Amino acid sequence: MTASAAPAEPGIEVLEPAGPSTGAGPPETLVGVAPRRHVSLARRALRNGAVRVGGIALVLLILAAIAAPWLGTIDPTLIDPASGNLLPGARTEVTSLAGDSFEHRFLMGSDSLGRDVYSRVLFGARVSITVGIAVALLAVALGMAIGLAAGYFRRLDGVVMRLMDGLMAIPGILFAITLVAVWRASLATIVIAIAVPEIPRVARLVRSVVLTIREEPYVEAAIALDTPTWKILTRHILPNAVAPLIIQGTYVCAAAILVEAILSFLGVGMPADIPTWGNIMAEGRMQFTQYPHNVLFPGLFLALTVLAVNILGDGLRDTLDPKFSKRAGA
Secondary structure, eight states: OOOOOOOOOTTOOOOOOSSOOOSSSOOOOOSSOOHHHHHHHHHHHHHOHHHHHHHHHHHHHHHHHHTHHHHOSSOTTOOOGGGTTOOTTEEEEEEOTTSOEEEEEETTOBOTTOOBHHHHHHHHHHHHHHHHHHHHHHHHHHHHHHHHHHHHOHHHHHHHHHHHHHHHTSOHHHHHHHHHHHSOOOHHHHHHHHHGGGHHHHHHHHHHHHHHHTTSHHHHHHHHTTOOHHHHIIIIIHHHHHHHHHHHHHHHHHHHHHHHHHHHHHTOSSOTTSOOHHHHHHHHGGGTTTOTHHHHHHHHHHHHHHHHHHHHHHHHHHHHOHHHHHHHHO
16 A cells, blocks of 8 residues: 655655666665766757858868968968968969979968968967867866865865965966966967966855855755765765756856967967967958958958857756756746
8 A cells, every 4th residue: 555645745846766766776866967868968968050150151160270381372471572462362383491492372361471371370270279279178177186176175174265265366367478478388288377266266266166065955965974085975965966067067168268369469378489370360460451351261260250159058968967958948
């Protein structure tokens, strides 16, 4: 004889088990993210138009950056003063420093030193996209570890978060310029200089999730059963922070691409012999009124990349954030 279910109080949602209990094993857990849940989220994300548009655009840009040595029509560092400041589509004979001459079409024109803007933009995409992805991974990894420690261990919370607050008070651009000025400008230096100011934002996000989850009954039960701390953090708490971490990671990536372009534009980014979107625009800004293509084409690629990452982040937010999912389904 089965007992009738008690009526639920107003405003309280009653969770029903996923299936009938057979008594032959442990009851099904209602906590955590099951594999089917992951598959469902992935399918729902792919059905989101913003995820598809942003994802496809970003993948195409990444593929173009990877294939730059094959898509590029000429060495991006090749200097030929006789071919300087050519308009897009111009065809002329190029002479290398070794004395070799050949005919070449400048699809996006040339800069004041006769370098092909098209090839430089393609190779510049490799630096900008690499910096964006590397900064996002580094900031998310370190911010996640700091946020988990600060949110779960109460004794560390005050000290760690005050350090994060102090780091957030320093302007990110100023911190990056100072760090690059102290160290030798390189890809690793720029990644670290941009990632460090982003770590406190990720840490505060993870900490807020941990503070909410650690008071849940299943976490208290795991603590009462003397479950190892690392297992509680990785099995019960961290899965609840994956969705906001993915969303935050896209915004960090977009911001890092912009900051790298700003640093290169100011002359404190990558060395001048390495083409990046920032230093391409910096070299062409003095002649912008006469030859705008030196600034417009790298600026267009920069804007498209940041826009694609932001659209992807907005789509993932709409899919993974329960508040936006409920609003979309209403």
